[in-house]
Amino acid sequence: MLTVDDNIETISLSSIDTRSKLFDTKSDWILLNVGGRHFLTTRSTLLKEExxxxxxxxSNSDLKTDLDDKxxxxxxxxxxxxxxxxNYLRHGKLILENNLVEEGVLEEAEFYNIQTLIELVKERIRERDKRKADDGTTNRVYRVMQCKEKEITHLMSSLTDGWKFEQLIGHSPVGSSYIYPEGEFLCIVSKQYDRNVREENSSCLSPRVKILQERGSRIKKNRYSVQSPIFCRLYLSSKRVRMTGHFFEGAEKLLELWFTSNTTDPNNPTPQNDLRNIPRDLMEEVLDLVNCKVLRYAQSDTTDTYVLSESSMFVFRTHLVLKTCGETTLLHAVQPLLGLARDYCGFDVVDQVYYSRRKFLRPExxxxxxxSFDHEVAYLDSCFEGGSAYVLGRTNVDCWYLYTLDKSCVGTKSTQTLEVIMTDPDPNVMKIFYQENTNSAxxxxxKAGIDKIFPNAKIFDYLFDPCGYSMNGLLPDGYYFTIHITPEPDFSYVSFETNVPYHQYNEIIDKVVKIFNPGKFTTTIFGGKADLSLDLHRKSFLYLDYDRTDHxxxxxxxxxLIYSYYKKHPS
Structure with a gap:
């Protein structure tokens, strides 16, 4: 039997007595409302530092503070x-987001009187100021290159020897009488040079730098000088192409957590040993930490499914799958989920962890x-013991990251998972996922033919305004599939995932690729050792119009785990 709740606003968190259920003095869970934003953490985390x-x-606190309605x-x-x-109290590491500064952290650390953090931040400030002082001996030199649209990707990937991309200009600078031809751009790059070290002649330069200089000379020198401060003002005021304006990171972060218990037989669990026992309002509190909301919710006999504002979540008896895109903070859910699994489900052992994602287009x-993946690994290592990190694919083009535990699993697991990640999908297909072209999810x-991939699926879909699409599909016997689409031309992206049996994968990949017709796609297949025939995979997983360049x-x-990268034949 399937029950669906399409209107999540009918659930009022204020009507739930969260104070008595979660935040009483006997519970390890604490809810904090800091500046209007909720943070869910544990009492033991806050007690790590005086x-x-x-x-x-x-429980006998001498501090007086009000409580909100939750x-x-x-x-x-x-x-x-x-x-x-x-986060420092959770894992002992100081990690700053790009828009935050050490002085702001120091002010908060002093307010909360966390002495170890105060000393750590002060040391970080001293190191930063020393680096700035050392940088006083350097000059930043800018160079300009004129290039065609099809040359941009190659140009970006060829920047070495300290050269850094600064800006791409698609229109003539303000006040310029020179009109650049259609499809041509100005690319601004920069490099820091030591004032005390002068390049005596061009023979000292690397081949890459010589190429940059040669291409930069294509700009008409009687109009602009690359060292000119006037030019710098001009290019900073000119219009940028979309890659420096609106952007959405379609690539999802994927977390899969498996649980078991030391006190019960995995093959004979108690009714308590079920992650679906975690109250839904507490799940939504965790999702708030990740910065996403529930749009659609449904239940079957085996699965709870959530369509989120940024991707999806599936909750089963002993494991859950959470994937989020954009600028979400997926790993902030790890520790709260571990605590909820322990408190509400009796799961005191993490049986296995999988965290994966593809390379971000805009990691900054x-x-x-x-x-960065290094920061993600450090965060996960602070939560788990025995983690292993892997990188598959070509790191200078596209790659896929994986973190998992180096251990054998106690519980019985589904034996396969398929993920297909597609970039440069067919623009005409992407138009379907704009509200101006389509009336409903x-x-x-x-129109796209998604309903024909698994005709017997129960589909829960959502069409975003003005564009974008997410869907979860539930199948019999605990199987599922999910699709997420970012249709904007500059960063279009489609992902597909399912856990149906391995013998269907070749046909499914063929169906999905024919629907979206991507320029490139990757497949990752997890399977029990008995399921995967590597020789069969090499021979069978080949698709018309595509070359498999990595395997x-x-x-x-x-x-x-089998990773494959496919690229469409040149037309």
Whole structure:
């Protein structure tokens, strides 16, 4: 039997007695309302350091503070900087997002009286100021290159020897009488040079730099000088192409958590041992930490499914799958989920963890700890023991990251998962997923042919305004599939995932690729060792009009992982 709740606003969190259920003095969970933003954490986290926060959460606290209507302690401080403070208490590392500065963290650390963080931030400030002082001996030199649209990608990938991309200009600078031909751009790059070291002649330059200089000379020298401060003002005021304006990171971060218990037999679980016992309002509190909202919710006998404002979540008895896109902070959900699984489901053992994503197009826009895979690994290592990190594919073109635990699993798991990640999909197909072209999510599903991938699926879909699409599909016996689409031309992206049996994968990939007709796509297949025939995979997983340029295999303890990268034949 399937029950659906399309209107999530009918659930009023204020009507739930969260104070008695979650935030009483006997619970390890604490809700904080800092500057209007809610943070869900544990009492044990706040008690790690002697501070204002540790005093606040003690049962006999001498601090007086009001509670909001959800039972959260009201604190009138900056929520962005508090997020840094809370993450420090969680894992002992200071990780700053791009728009935050050390002085702001220091002010908050002093307010909360966290002495170890105060000393750490002061040391970070001293190191930063020393680097700035050292940088006083350098000059930044700018160069300009004129290039055609089809040359931009190659140009970006060829920047080495300290050269850094600064800006791409698609129109003539303000006040210029020179009109650049259609499809040509100005590319601004820069490099820091030591004032005390002068290049005596061009023979000292690397071949890459010589190419940059040669291409830069194509600009008419009687109009602009690359060292001219007037030119710098001109290019900063000119119109930028879309890659520096509106942008959405379609690539999802994917987290899969498996649980078991030391006190019960995995093959004979108790009714408590079920992640679907976690109250939905608490799940939504966790999703708030990730910066996404529930748009559609449904239940089947085996699965709870959530269509989110940024992708999807599936909750099963012993495991859950959470994937989020954009600038979401997926890993902020890890520790709250571990606590909820313990408190509401009796799961005291993490059986396995999988965290994966493809390479971001704009990693500098991500929030900590997602600013780099190294930071993500450090964060996960602070939560789990025995983690292993992998990179598959070509790191200078596109690649796929994986973090998992180097251990054998106790519980019984589904033996396969397929993910297909597509870039440069057919622009005509992408037009379907704009509200100006399509009246509803159901219409988009049917026009694209998504409903024909699994004709027997129960589909829960959503069409975003002005564009974008997400859907979850539930199948019999606990199988699912999900699709997420970012249709904007400059960063179009489609992802597909399912856990149906492995023998269907070749046919499914063929169906999905024919629907979206991408320029490039990758497939990742997790499978139990008995399911995957590597020789069969090499021979069978080939598709008309596409070359398979990468094919890698990782033999994990309980699973084999196969990664493949496909690129369309030149037309």
């Amino acid at each position: 501070s204002f926060l540790s005093r606040l959460c003690q 039972g959260g302690y009201l604190i009138d401080r900056d929520p962005d900087y508090f997020n840094v403070v809370l 826009l991500q929030k900590a700890p997602h600013t 159901t219409e988009a599903t049917q 890698q295999i990782v033999c994990l303890i309980d699973h084999d």
